[in-house]
Amino acid sequence: MIALLLRDLRLAVRAGGGFGLGLAFFLIVVVLVPFGVGPEAEILSRIAPGILWVASLLAALLSLDRIFALDYEDGALALIATSPLPLEGAAFVKALAHWITTGLPLTLAAPALGFLLNLKPDAYWFLFISLALGTPALSMIGTFGAALTVGLRRGGLLMSLLVLPLYVPTLIFGAETVRRGAEGLTTTTPLVMVAGITAGVFAFLPFATAAALRINLR
């Protein structure tokens, strides 16, 4: 498992593009928003939690088709499937590697981008913690979507259609945490829900992902 994780991380860093691209995309989306809605600080600070969450969601989506597509094409996925490691474990590791290469940098960079959107100072901590708890769920759900569409030649667009509705609950609770944090309300409930979604998703979706992979490799 660790070997697979290290291999995926090394591939992501050395193959170029994948690692920094999501982060750059995140930056650009966040920068584009003030151009679209105007630079009034008040409006920006009100919509900042939602924008930051939606942008990180899109950035996570961007790199999803890289999770399985390359391995599927060169046959590495078939090797992984026949290795002693259960495919469920491989699915888990793939999601983890995706999170380390996209979710984690996003989480670390998001508070810095909060400055650009005039996010209220109280909310930085909640933005960081809600992203830290929520982005693993995004990676796992995305891995499931990638597994469903891995056999398709142009699965990228279809995958967005499949994955984005699945992101809705995480997005609602994540953005709600930051919004409540910004207004100084109690954030326990949405934060617990985000953590619950992540825990539940990691408990069940590796099995669904592995099932989808087995069907596609048949």
Added chain:
Amino acid sequence: MSLWEYANPKKFMSFTAPILPVVTVAALVCLVSGLVWGFFFTPEDYRQGSTVKIFYIHVPSALMAINAWFMMLVASLIWLIRRHHVSALAAKAAAPVGIVMTLIALVTGAIWGQPMWGTWWAWDPRLTSFLILFLFYLGYVALWAAIDDPDTAADLTSVLCIVGSVFAVLSRYAVNFWNQGLHQGASLSMDAEENVADIFWYPALVAIAGFVLLFIALVLLRTRTEIRLRRIRALETRARRS
């Protein structure tokens, strides 16, 4: 004699052939009588005026939109567990019907909401969860359409249907969280204290029965079409080989 015998396509075809016209006629009778009764022979609501009458289309279609997904879930589970092709094809056949039901519910709701709430659309929990349900239907149908091999498509869409069901329920409760419900609560449930008056209730029941029968008729028809398409494809491959 067990229920599973009807999973045999031949048995299914011969069993549904005489049933389909009966269900279709019953659906038409129920729909026409329920809607005519509702539109012309019920008094107007004292607050809503004549707009209350859209409710005879809105409520049954919303009901069927959810139940169609539920039916697809059951059919997907049967396909994954027992591998009956008819079951997978029935799930495939139900999805577009479900899309149309969801659309009818959304559109009639918007038409009703414009004079009543003063807006075509509000980000209310119920409305939002229906929109999400609509997106799930779209994704499901798109996945069916994208995969060439029928068995792989059936497998993958079944997995998607099961995972999607969990997330649809989750979204339903997540949007509740906004806590700004504009949509009224259930007014047709059996145990609610405040229900609609009987005079609206009976035509609504007939209309609901009509929508259920219509759904069954459409799904049977579409499943039969899918089975015939499969047979044609099998015949074509056989002809090509010989």
